[in-house]
Structure formats: C-alpha cells, structure tokens
Amino acid sequence: MHSQLKGRGLYVITDGPRPDLFEVVALALAGGARLLQYRDKTTDQARRLTEARAIRALCAARKVPLIVNDDVPLALAAGAAGVHLGEDDGDIAAARAVLGPEAIIGVSCYDSADRAHQLAAAGADYLAFGAFFPSPTKPHARRASFDLLRQTAALGLPRVAIGGITPDNGGSLIDAGADYLAVVSAVFGDPDVRGAAARFTQLFTTH
Ligand SMILES: Cc1ncc(COP(=O)(O)OP(=O)(O)O)c(N)n1
Numbered sequence: 001m002h003s004q005l006k007g008r009g010l011y012v013i014t015d016g017p018r019p020d021l022f023e024v025v026a027l028a029l030a031g032g033a034r035l036l037q038y039r040d041k042t043t044d045q046a047r048r049l050t051e052a053r054a055i056r057a058l059c060a061a062r063k064v065p066l067i068v069n070d071d072v073p074l075a076l077a078a079g080a081a082g083v084h085l086g087e088d089d090g091d092i093a094a095a096r097a098v099l100g101p102e103a104i105i106g107v108s109c110y111d112s113a114d115r116a117h118q119l120a121a122a123g124a125d126y127l128a129f130g131a132f133f134p135s136p137t138k139p140h141a142r143r144a145s146f147d148l149l150r151q152t153a154a155l156g157l158p159r160v161a162i163g164g165i166t167p168d169n170g171g172s173l174i175d176a177g178a179d180y181l182a183v184v185s186a187v188f189g190d191p192d193v194r195g196a197a198a199r200f201t202q203l204f205t206t207h
C-alpha cells in the first residue's frame with residue numbers, strides 16, 4: 001500500500017478552466033479533501049502547467065497529494081505526487097519509468113474486476129471504479145455495480161468510487177468498501193464548495 005494512500009476520504013477532481021480555480025481548490029482542501037486531482041481536458045499546455053504548479057503549492061500546504069489526470073509529462077513538470085490513467089492514457093510501466101517508484105499511479109477500472117486484477121498486478125497504487133450514479137460531468141460514463149467494490153476487496157489496494165456521487169449517496173459506497181469518494185460536480189458545482197467538501201468528509205466519520 002502506498003504510504004500516502006493509507007487513509008480514506010474525499011478525493012476532489014477539478015472541473016476544467018475556471019476563473020476562480022485556485023479559490024475553489026483552497027476551499028475544497030479546507031473542507032477536508034484528502035486527495036486532489038487536476039483534471040483539465042483543454043490543450044493549453046502553458047496554462048495547465050501554471051495551474052498545476054499553483055495547485056501543487058496549495059496541496060502541499062495541507063499535505064494533500066496532487067494527482068494529475070491523463071498527462072505524465074505534466075505530472076512530472078508540476079512536481080505532482082502522481083498521475084491518473086484511464087484506458088487511453090498509457091500504461092503503468094511507462095508512467096512509472098518517468099515518475100519514479102514513489103509516484104502514486106491511479107487507474108480507472110470502470111466496471112471491470114478483471115481489469116482491476118490486471119492493473120493491481122501491473123503496479124497500480126489505487127483502483128478507481130464507476131460511474132456508480134449518473135454523472136453530470138461525464139453523462140456517458142460506463143456504469144458500475146456496488147458488487148464490484150465487494151469483489152475487489154481482497155486485492156488490498158485503495159479503491160476509489162466515482163460518478164454522480166453526492167453527500168446523500170456517498171455513504172452507501174463507503175459501506176460497500178470504497179476508501180475514497182472521487183467527486184467533481186457535487187463539490188465544485190456547489191455554491192458552497194467548502195461546506196460541500198465538509199459534508200463528504202463527515203461521511204467518513206459516520207460510515
Ligand atoms: C479517480 C478517477 N477515476 C476515474 C477517472 C476517469 O479516467 P478516464 O477514464 O481516463 O477519463 P477522463 O477523466 O480522462 O475523462 C478519473 N479521472 N479519476
């Protein structure tokens with residue numbers, strides 16, 4: 001188990017370019033987020049690097065690992081703790097060769113226990129499953145069943161649930177075995193970002 005992934009908690013994922021990005025990231029961290037992913041699907045590399053570096057500093061002040069979505073060179077250049085890789089984002093060995101043995105490499109397993117087994121054997125540091133509920137951010141995301149969390153417990157890696165998670169439905173995923181709840185819209189789409197993050201954080205004390 002990666003030393004920075006031994007806990008449980010809220011994993012917030014940014015929602016693309018926005019003028020108040022740094023403010024909302026700071027509020028999500030103040031609300032107790034335990035992992036933060038910089039996810040920006042644009043191609044403006046200069047802005048992406050500037051933002052990822054600034055967010056890394058915000059995360060460092062709270063001792064929260066920064067994960068960069070999709071982009072291994074950006075993770076390296078920004079000094080991030082790691083990278084998140086989906087099925088189109090390259091393989092774990094290539095990312096590990098660039099980022100080193102201490103990097104957190106998280107992977108999407110979607111709705112597949114087989115993929116989880118394969119990627120655990122290939123050296124993933126966490127396994128993400130979902131979408132568990134209809135996702136406003138990714139409406140066409142594949143759907144996963146709660147059973148998948150129960151089936152993958154024996155792999156011994158942190159399991160992340162994603163997709164349409166809210167403070168109302170998140171507890172059921174924790175009960176099914178999720179270590180982290182990965183959330184975009186229910187935190188960054190809420191007018192009270194800090195309060196929303198705090199409600200998710202509270203779930204981990206009651207479940
Ligand atoms: C924690 C977490 N889980 C899943 C994803 C989705 O990754 P991917 O399938 O590569 O899709 P994009 O996010 O790149 O659109 C994620 N980013 N984070």
Ligand SMILES: Cc1ncsc1CCOP(=O)(O)O
Nearest residue numbers: 135137138163164183184185
């Ligand atoms: C990146 C991603 N992959 C599956 S669902 C999703 C988006 C999750 O966003 P939201 O929390 O708004 O449903």
Ligand SMILES: [Mg+2]
Nearest residue numbers: 070085086089
């Ligand atoms: Mg991806």
